[in-house]
Amino acid sequence: MKLKITLVLLLVSFAFGCKKETNGDALTGKWRTTEILFTSNSNSGPLYIQFIWPGNVQSTFFTECIGYNISGKNLTLKFNGAADLTQATYTYTIKQDTLKLNQNNCTSNCSLTFVKE
8 A cells, every 4th residue: 555655656746846848939049041141251150040048149140139029920030230220020930940030021032941950
């Protein structure tokens, strides 16, 4: 009888002991571009964007990007620097390890593709 009670208590403690991490969102992490771009970027490594919870960004792809915000399927990137560009809004989708950004209000092919590292 004591063995059964011990096993039940052990199973209950395992069930409640493992909690899902709630700090973050689907974008959190480092994403590398799949595009081949020629830029004046002095960094010879791959271009990337890293979303850091909550709302911070490090990026060699969007060099002046300082933050982000999510509203539904819209991703707004916040920029520091040029007065004419303080933010840009994209519709995003994530399928497996692929992130696609489609710039809102764009008249030509404005899709960007990244893969999660």
